[in-house]
Amino acid sequence: MRRRVENARARVASDDANAVTTPNALDRAREDVEDADVVAAVLDAHARGDYFACLNVRRPTCDDAGRATWDVSDAELNRAFRRASLRVHPDKNSASDARKAFDAIGETQKLFRDGKKRAEIVREAADAAFKEKCRRDPEFARTAMRARESANADAYADEMRRQREEARRRAAEKRAKGARRKREESDDARDALERMAKSLEAEELAKANEAKGGGSDGDDATVVVRRKPKKRFMF
DSSP states (O other): OHHHHHHHHHHHHHHHHHHHHSOOHHHHHHHHHHHHHHHHHHHHHHHTTOHHHHHTOOOOEEOTTOOEEOOOOHHHHHHHHHHHHHHTOTTTOOSTTHHHHHHHHHHHHHHHHSHHHHHHHHHHHHHHHHHHHHHHOHHHHHHHHHHHHHHHHHHHHHHHHHHHHHHHHHHHHHHHHHHHHHHHHHHHHHHHHHHHHHHHHHHHHHHHHHHHHHTOSSTTOOOOOOOOOOOOOOO
């Protein structure tokens, strides 16, 4: 009797283990539906240009002046790329269009890695968020208008300041260039005068030597003869 009870318990335990480790048809069907839903969602978002939904990351919003704000870091984007790629990878997703979704994630990754294209995508999403806020709250639209006017005034003042600084810089460069040119001209003039003086001096010296050499026929030549001292003898 005890042996039969133990055998029965062993069979039940074995059945329970199989039930845990081996998915039944319903579980497999549920997984297939989930895979297909994920793939369909990625392809739909990519077709609409909603690249933030493709990666399941936060969408950009805007401040009171309508300027784009987006707090998703590069590290967060990279993690989202990896998660999305693994979720629709053909080796892990059983949906028939898994390859298309995987390629769509790859294209989205390239867009976000391009700084210029990323800025355009963020700007478009922020503009859409701004319009939606204005539609829901007319007061926000008026506040945004005042904020934009203030921001534009600040930007205009900054631009005027930049232009004045640029004008001062160019004027300083022009003055420095003129002073440098004058110094160079002065140096050139001084060098020319020095060369002229040396040339005149050389001419005068040559004339003096010529005059000295022409006035003497050898009569003025003075020959100095030194006499040897006589020897003196003591005896």
